[in-house]
Amino acid sequence: MMATQQRDYYEVLGVDRAASPQDLKKAYRRLAMEYHPDRNPSPDAAERFKEINRAYEVLSDPEKRPIYDRFGHAGVEGAGAGPQGFEGFSNFEGFGDIFDAFFGGNGRRGGRRRGPARGADLRYNLHLTFEEAVFGVEKEIEFNRPERCDRCDGRGTEPGTDLATCPDCNGAGEIRRAQQSIFGQFVNVATCPRCQGNGRVVQDPCTQCRGIGLQKKTRRISVKVPAGVEDGAQIRLSGEGEAGAHGGDYGNLSVVLSVAPSPIFERVEDHILYDLPVNIAQAALGARVSIPSLEGEMEFEIPAGTQSGEDFVLRSKGIPHLRGSGRGDMVVRVHAVVPEELSDEQRDLLEQLARTMDTPVLPKKGRGFFERLRDAVAG
Numbered sequence: 001m002m003a004t005q006q007r008d009y010y011e012v013l014g015v016d017r018a019a020s021p022q023d024l025k026k027a028y029r030r031l032a033m034e035y036h037p038d039r040n041p042s043p044d045a046a047e048r049f050k051e052i053n054r055a056y057e058v059l060s061d062p063e064k065r066p067i068y069d070r071f072g073h074a075g076v077e078g079a080g081a082g083p084q085g086f087e088g089f090s091n092f093e094g095f096g097d098i099f100d101a102f103f104g105g106n107g108r109r110g111g112r113r114r115g116p117a118r119g120a121d122l123r124y125n126l127h128l129t130f131e132e133a134v135f136g137v138e139k140e141i142e143f144n145r146p147e148r149c150d151r152c153d154g155r156g157t158e159p160g161t162d163l164a165t166c167p168d169c170n171g172a173g174e175i176r177r178a179q180q181s182i183f184g185q186f187v188n189v190a191t192c193p194r195c196q197g198n199g200r201v202v203q204d205p206c207t208q209c210r211g212i213g214l215q216k217k218t219r220r221i222s223v224k225v226p227a228g229v230e231d232g233a234q235i236r237l238s239g240e241g242e243a244g245a246h247g248g249d250y251g252n253l254s255v256v257l258s259v260a261p262s263p264i265f266e267r268v269e270d271h272i273l274y275d276l277p278v279n280i281a282q283a284a285l286g287a288r289v290s291i292p293s294l295e296g297e298m299e300f301e302i303p304a305g306t307q308s309g310e311d312f313v314l315r316s317k318g319i320p321h322l323r324g325s326g327r328g329d330m331v332v333r334v335h336a337v338v339p340e341e342l343s344d345e346q347r348d349l350l351e352q353l354a355r356t357m358d359t360p361v362l363p364k365k366g367r368g369f370f371e372r373l374r375d376a377v378a379g
Contacts, residue, residue, distance in 0.1 A: 006073050009055035017069070021060065028056040116198060116248035119146070122241045123254050128225065130262040134294060134319050136227035141255070146214040146242045152206035154247040156213035163200035163246070168192055173199040198246065213246045223255055228270060228322035231259035264292055270319040270328030275335055278302060283336040293317055293330060300332060308336035 010017050013027045034040065035048040058064045058076050067075040124143055148154030157163060165171040169192035177188045191197040205211030223235060234254050241251025265272040276291055286304035290297050294317065311333050318328030342350065 007051070009059055009068065012051055012055040013059065019059075024056060024059050028052065028060075032056075116246040117196070117244050118249045119242035119244040119251040121251040121254065123256060125258055126223065126225075126255050127258045127260070128229075129260050130265070130267075131294075132225065133229050133231075133257070133259040134227065136229075136320075137225050139223050139225060140220060141223055142218060142220045143253075144216055145219050145240075147217045147219070148243045148247070149206055149209035149213050149215050151208040152213060154213040154243060154245075156202045156206055156209065156211045156246050158204045158206050161204040164203035166192060166195035166199055166201045168194040169199065171199040173197040202246070214243055225257065226322060227320040229257055229259070230267075230322075231257065233257045265294075267319065270321055271331060272318050272328070273331045273333060275333050276300070276302075277335050277337045278306075280336050280338060283308065283334065291332065294319070302334065306334050306336075308334065310334050 010019070013019075013024060013031065015023055015027050019027070031052045032049065035045050035052060037046045037049060040049075058068050064076050122143065122145060124141055126139060126141060128137065128139075149156075152159060155163065166173075169175055173192055173195065174197065175190050175192050177190075179188060192199075195201050202211040206213070209215055219240070221237070221240060223237070225235070234256050237253040237255065239250045240253035243250050261267075262272075265274055267273075272294070274291060276289070278287065278289070281287075282289070282302055283306045284304065286306070287302045289300055289302060291300045292298075293314075300312075311331050314330040314332065316327045317330035320327050339346075
């Protein structure tokens with residue numbers, strides 16, 4: 001791909017090469033106001049604004065301009081602030097203050113005063129057994145959190161008194177300081193450090209919470225865990241976090257679920273796998289055996305000629321779907337176990353059987369249910 005050719009900086013600012021510093025500044029201020037992204041909705045305004053900044057940064061510098069005049073863009077590549085210009089203004093933040101100086105107004109369309117901040121969110125780790133996660137459960141949990149002061153209801157002031165106007169910002173919630181820049185006057189706006197942007201401060205502190213508006217308490221609540229949750233799932237409880245200072249709203253509580261693995265089943269999504277060991281006679285002749293399920297013991301029929309590693313899918317015997325109705329499946333994987341030790345009678349019987357049988361041929365084995373499922377999940 002060919003690189004985009006840079007335009008001549010004099011052409012960018014619309015001035016001739018003999019332009020005076022005053023002419024450059026005048027052209028720059030006009031173009032900066034015209035293409036500032038906050039004022040110009042066109043898609044290419046941001047790029048034009050960066051280009052204008054870079055052109056003025058080079059041509060207004062008494063050392064860079066002669067180098068540019070002689071060597072062009074190659075002579076000033078990498079010098080200075082780079083294409084974006086005006087380092088420190090991330091994503092053009094702060095240019096609303098510049099427009100205060102240009103247009104005599106507030107580029108932010110209103111002050112920063114805000115109400116009491118919401119409290120912090122909390123996290124609680126809840127441990128569940130495999131069965132509790134499968135079928136759902138209601139658990140009572142206990143935790144400590146800052147709550148609103150009983151005496152002042154979280155306001156931080158003595159009952160019967162009110163918050164006072166912040167003397168540092170006069171209730172505006174922000175401090176404005178004027179500085180000089182290439183544009184003229186530059187207005188810097190910052191949140192008032194004394195009132196944290198609220199515009200009001202505690203003048204007569206509550207004797208119980210000492211003006212904070214909070215006191216630590218033990219909170220007990222019941223958490224309903226739905227059927228089918230997985231390890232690492234979260235339940236969000238609105239308003240169960242910390243109280244905000246000076247009457248601010250409560251934050252939220254995230255209950256993070258830690259599910260213990262089952263000693264019997266392996267879980268993949270909403271399906272479960274049970275490994276069923278059988279002897280070679282049961283696999284060859286077939287048998288009816290008792291196996292565990294999520295609801296308890298159940299009868300299972302092993303077909304004659306079952307191969308070791310063969311899967312049998314029991315529909316809707318798995319884990320309830322967390323969203324929607326129905327359940328996953330239960331997969332019974334049969335494993336024919338060869339005995340390591342034999343009695344004399346067993347050895348004689350097997351030797352008789354061996355004399356009547358040819359060398360077997362391995363059956364063609366496709367991928368089992370869980371292999372296909374894992375591939376689908378991984379893909």
